Amino acid sequence: MMGNLLDPDLEFRDLSVNELRDMVSRKSESVLRRGRAIMELGRRASSDTALLEEVAAMIRAPENRRLVTVGTASISQLGTAGLVAGGGERALALARELVEEWQTEERSDFGWLMRSSGIAWPHPTESS
Amino acid sequence: MRFERLSEDDSSAASYPCEAIDDLGLRAAPTPDAHQESWNRETYHIHYRALVDAEYRDARRSLDADTHGLWRTLVHHEQKFLHADADPLRTLGPSHETHPVELQAAMARLGAAGAEVDLRPDSMSYSPSAVAGQPGRLILDPEASYGALLHEMSHFADDEAAGFPGLRYWLEDPAVTAAGESRAYQAEIDYANSIGQTGVASQLAELKAQRISELLGENDG
Numbered sequence: 001m002m003g004n005l006l007d008p009d010l011e012f013r014d015l016s017v018n019e020l021r022d023m024v025s026r027k028s029e030s031v032l033r034r035g036r037a038i039m040e041l042g043r044r045a046s047s048d049t050a051l052l053e054e055v056a057a058m059i060r061a062p063e064n065r066r067l068v069t070v071g072t073a074s075i076s077q078l079g080t081a082g083l084v085a086g087g088g089e090r091a092l093a094l095a096r097e098l099v100e101e102w103q104t105e106e107r108s109d110f111g112w113l114m115r116s117s118g119i120a121w122p123h124p125t126e127s128s
Numbered sequence: 129m130r131f132e133r134l135s136e137d138d139s140s141a142a143s144y145p146c147e148a149i150d151d152l153g154l155r156a157a158p159t160p161d162a163h164q165e166s167w168n169r170e171t172y173h174i175h176y177r178a179l180v181d182a183e184y185r186d187a188r189r190s191l192d193a194d195t196h197g198l199w200r201t202l203v204h205h206e207q208k209f210l211h212a213d214a215d216p217l218r219t220l221g222p223s224h225e226t227h228p229v230e231l232q233a234a235m236a237r238l239g240a241a242g243a244e245v246d247l248r249p250d251s252m253s254y255s256p257s258a259v260a261g262q263p264g265r266l267i268l269d270p271e272a273s274y275g276a277l278l279h280e281m282s283h284f285a286d287d288e289a290a291g292f293p294g295l296r297y298w299l300e301d302p303a304v305t306a307a308g309e310s311r312a313y314q315a316e317i318d319y320a321n322s323i324g325q326t327g328v329a330s331q332l333a334e335l336k337a338q339r340i341s342e343l344l345g346e347n348d349g
Contacts, residue, residue: 003259003296004258005259030342032343070255071253071256071283112244112255113255116264
């Protein structure tokens with residue numbers, strides 16, 4: 001069994017921030033690996049204010065919101081999941097703020113992703 | 129602000145009741161009796177049609193009033209590229225009209241596995257659960273074609289065959305996920321060819337190549 005999406009990514013945690021950043025933006029990279037890279041950046045951002053702002057910009061990028069990895073999980077949703085996985089008040093507050101900016105369907109999809117990983121997350125109707 | 133892991137016995141954590149299936153009465157066991165089967169089918173049609181009508185009521189109202197209604201919104205709003213954006217077989221009719229028995233069987237299979245089904249206009253996708261050991265969620269456009277249903281059920285079948293390993297598994301090996309995508313598109317392509325829709329099959333083959341390229345990371349753009 002592969003565990004929980006929010007568990008540490010053992011393969012990616014040894015990559016540098018620069019390597020992860022490059023991977024997220026590289027259009028020739030697998031969309032799945034781009035998703036894992038932004039998620040790892042999100043994890044690390046909980047303890048790095050500058051990185052937090054950079055990850056927020058990546059998550060807000062329209063192309064990352066549109067680009068789907070698997071099912072309904074977009075690049076942006078995985079980055080936001082990374083913020084939740086990393087924890088910390090600022091990262092979690094940012095995650096909530098970013099999700100509030102999304103369309104109802106995106107909020108619903110992210111809420112399902114969180115709840116299916118065991119995280120209490122409000123339904124879209126409760127958060128808007 | 130606090131985000132807490134839900135306890136394992138919290139039923140809302142990972143397994144949601146499939147209200148769509150309950151509404152359709154699809155949890156009932158199939159019967160071999162022909163009369164009963166016919167009655168079930170008729171009941172299913174009535175219930176499904178009611179659900180579809182409810183989903184599209186607002187859209188129709190907007191179109192009737194010649195306003196910029198739901199349809200236009202669905203086309204133009206910032207929506208992710210989900211499978212319903214590429215359902216060229218839809219012009220032949222929705223699965224609930226062309227293949228009602230097969231649709232019912234698919235819903236029953238999802239319900240038996242404990243998968244969640246979410247009726248949502250203009251979206252089709254199967255999402256594995258974020259945690260291993262749990263079935264995922266099928267988002268079903270009530271007006272989707274039978275081909276699109278075959279596509280998404282192929283993803284569900286792959287997830288089920290792998291023992292519902294969780295989303296992380298499907299993110300880790302692009303070759304595995306691309307193979308699943310290839311199977312899903314091929315099911316749709318084979319169906320299109322079987323009914324003589326070779327042009328549609330070609331469109332689907334192009335979409336398949338594009339998606340697999342995204343998954344494997346071979347795009348140049």
